[in-house]
Amino acid sequence: MAKNEDNKPPDESPKDKPGKPDKPDNKITITVIYNGAPMPLEVNSNQALQAVLQHALQLFGLSEGPVLFNEGGQELALNQSVTNAGLVAGSRIILRPRAVAGGVLCG
């Protein structure tokens, strides 16, 4: 039966791209980088990035602050799935503050 890409559910994991999940539960391992330290994080391909962010914060002992970026510097929208964000097994994402500032007055 021919595939119909237009009818494919948006959160369905791609079958023919590298880095596809090996496990039937769509789990993949990505690397999260924070302050120079890369850490592996197992995520579900259908999971929203909001949940990935929370797990990443916990991984580094953080309660708040940083957000997720791809290696190219684009901030990753948290309301999309891991798959829709273009993340596959082995992907690296950056956990860092959106803004760094200081001073005697708010800028």
Next chain:
Amino acid sequence: MKVPAPIVDQTFAQLRRCGAGVSECQALWLGPWSEPDKVTEMIHPQHSASPVGFQVDPVWLHQLWLRLAKDGLGIRVQIHTHPGAAYHSATDDAYPIVHQPGFLSLVIPRFATGTVGFDQAFLARIDDAGTWGEVAIPDYLEVT
């Protein structure tokens, strides 16, 4: 945290050069993850600044994050200047470069135009609850 004296000297020189006695400035102390209690390098972020604040360039920040991972380095202490007395402002609390418990933030008074050293400086540290609090400089910084 062990900080070599030449790095302290280099930091003050940079803060003075950048701020010129009229603007705030930030510097960062880095160290290898293989020796997390040592500072081995001072870097000067690309940032905008005014007499009352600064903001790091986000593109520069992203490139720093990639470099840190490539070189196995972490930011150990953030340093910045204030025009007058040193303290940790609400802005300083809200927008640090690292949010992990144990991270240190050193504030230098008078745009770093005073004596090189920590006289009248202010050191803040993130506690296990994620809250900034003042700590005694000799307890956390050792110039070697």
